[in-house]
Amino acid sequence: MDYNISNIYEKKLWLLSAIIATLAFAALAVYISILIIDRYNLTTPDTETSDMESADSSVNNTDTEDVFSSLPDEESSDEATPETEVPWEPVDIPVDFQTLFDVNPDVYAWIKIPGTNIDYPVLQRKGDNAYYLDHDWEGNKSTAGAIFSEDYNTKSFTDANTVLYGHKSSKKTMFYALQDLVSDAVFEDVKYIYIYMPTRILKYGIFAAFPFRDSHILLTVDFNFKHDFDRFFNDVLSLVDSRANYREEYFPRFGEDKILTLSTCLRENRLxxxxxMAVLLSVEGEPLEDGTVGIIDRSK
Known part of the structure; x- marks a missing residue:
């Protein structure tokens, strides 16, 4: 009896050991299979994933290449710069600007109006717009003052409207001769204004001469806005005054023309x-800072 019990116990123990060994072997087989599959995946990517990544890479590379191929590299950009510059020829300037600068660095241009005695330097005093009302171009005290612009304008003549001021001097100097343009005959003869700068000559065509209210043009009208531009010139054209003269062929176009305005006191009414007013017709010599050079196309 004891023998049978012992024999049964040994059989159960052997069976349990066999089961454990089988389970261990199966677990080992699964583990080895997982390792093999992982290694396979690492060395041989899934075809679909590989294709997608390849496609994405192709698209990205293509986009990048397209974008950068449309942009010049730094070397080609540097080399191309001179080709984009507007060519220009030096021009003889009938003004000794260096001598003027040595006397007064506020000088930046010269104005001449053929058919009148207006032939003067143009100045701008940064931070003191009233200075040249009672100082001559050399900086000396003078009731005649000088021809000047205010610092609301740049000194490049590239603004939509550059305004120059001058007295109607009792000695018939400065801008006294402007009001002679009330005469139809004088207005017909006096057509152009020349502005000389150290490296360029600007030619303007006069399109209007008229008495006007004593308001600060640049502070009341923004010529960069069409509404202001149109309103101002509608006012000018609606003037009922025998002293007003116009030249339609040079009338300015909004956003295209550069205007030069000369302003002085009315002889018979200081109020x-x-x-x-004149419009830019041509630039000889060095282009303006905005690239303007040559004859301005006004046929549009």
């Missing part, structure tokens, strides 16, 4: 202004 009003006499205004002469």
């Amino acid at each position: 009003k202004r006499y205004i002469v």
